[in-house]
Amino acid sequence: MPDIMTPFGLAIDLETGDMVAATNRLVRRASDMRGYYADAEALDRLIQEQDDPLHYEVFELPVPPENGQLMYCISKLQPGQVGQEFFMTKGHYHSVSATAEIYLCLAGRGYMVMKTAEGKWATEEMMRGRMVYVPPHWAHRSVNTDANETLVSFCVYPGDAGHNYGDIEREGLGKRVFQRGGDIVLE
Amino acid sequence: MPDIMTPFGLAIDLETGDMVAATNRLVRRASDMRGYYADAEALDRLIQEQDDPLHYEVFELPVPPENGQLMYCISKLQPGQVGQEFFMTKGHYHSVSATAEIYLCLAGRGYMVMKTAEGKWATEEMMRGRMVYVPPHWAHRSVNTDANETLVSFCVYPGDAGHNYGDIEREGLGKRVFQRGGDIVLE
Numbered sequence A, B: 001m002p003d004i005m006t007p008f009g010l011a012i013d014l015e016t017g018d019m020v021a022a023t024n025r026l027v028r029r030a031s032d033m034r035g036y037y038a039d040a041e042a043l044d045r046l047i048q049e050q051d052d053p054l055h056y057e058v059f060e061l062p063v064p065p066e067n068g069q070l071m072y073c074i075s076k077l078q079p080g081q082v083g084q085e086f087f088m089t090k091g092h093y094h095s096v097s098a099t100a101e102i103y104l105c106l107a108g109r110g111y112m113v114m115k116t117a118e119g120k121w122a123t124e125e126m127m128r129g130r131m132v133y134v135p136p137h138w139a140h141r142s143v144n145t146d147a148n149e150t151l152v153s154f155c156v157y158p159g160d161a162g163h164n165y166g167d168i169e170r171e172g173l174g175k176r177v178f179q180r181g182g183d184i185v186l187e
Helices: A040-049 A166-171 B040-049 B164-169
Strands: A007-012 A024-028 A055-062 A069-076 A101-107 A109-116 A121-127 A130-134 A138-144 A153-157 A178-180 A183-186 B008-011 B026-027 B054-060 B069-075 B103-106 B109-116 B121-127 B130-134 B140-142 B151-159 B176-181 B185-186
Touching: A007 B121, A055 B026, A069 A138, A069 B008, A069 B103, A069 B130, A069 B151, A101 A121, A101 B069, A109 A130, A109 A178, A121 A130, A138 A153, A138 A166, A153 B069, B069 B140, B103 B121, B109 B130, B109 B176, B121 B130, B140 B151, B140 B164
Parallel strands: none
Antiparallel strands: A007 B130, A024 A055, A055 A069, A069 A153, A101 A130, A101 A153, A109 A121, A109 A138, A130 B008, A178 A183, B026 B054, B054 B069, B069 B151, B103 B130, B103 B151, B109 B121, B109 B140, B176 B185
8 A cells, every 4th residue: 555645735826926834944055156167257246245245045735756756846046147147047958858847937037958979059049938858868958038027837757857957067058148249149 | 868858838827727738637527426425325316407517627737657757737616516515526545555646726715534444544635725735645636615616726746646546436435515594514
């Protein structure tokens, strides 16, 4: 007989992504992002001048990390730039590489930037009401390209997926998203 | 080398649930629900008098039905009653019983009614912005208790979960949801 879990419900604000029942809050500040941006000096200035500002947060009420379960969370990525590069998340593969992730964007504007270990890359636009399907084997990072609004997404992924940050920390995501003049440019 | 799928995005209206990119539309009419409601004669009258009205629809753009993928869909359940029993979906276990499902309600009001094969049952309220976690091994059915509004949910479940409708068709969900006088009653 398997151990039977009890069903539950919780409220998610579909405008702001607020999830008051969340028990876990992962916080990344600018200083946690050292090594990720093209312009390391611009990041150091940001940390100094703005007192190490909030970069992004992930809210969750976890379930058992097992195959068959579904992890879910709210991701909130602040607007801003490091030099001309837009604020972004660290990005990760899943530890179990053959697992997908669904992002349902609730607010803001940006991109999901994705790559495979074999060097393919892809981007998908994110905006309120847009769902992005990150297939198995794709590393993924969200990038906030809005000047003012937080990029908010509801995310679901298999319970046993896990996170592999190290590979992206070393190899990057292949493309970066910059503001060049008035344009949003992938380079 | 695994076969690498291409990422994609699609639009979901976060008020109505409209998913215009959907390629599959599952339609259940009142006549598809024979055997499910307590009052079979009331269902027959509904089918006769309202020309077999729409009961619920499921919209999807499917991904490969494999472990590691994530199926997702929009479910739209019409308001109405069969006698005093509120409109509901057929309800199902997953074929791979040890798989969860997440429902994020976008519109309407109702209940998720759930049971295990061992006879436990549970309900969770559904309303806009409420997420319900249906753990592994729980059969589940949504019930629309609003007088006018469609109950709309965004759903995610493991790619290999599958659907087992037969067990619920035979054994029911343990509890039914009725309107008795002005009250919503589980019996």
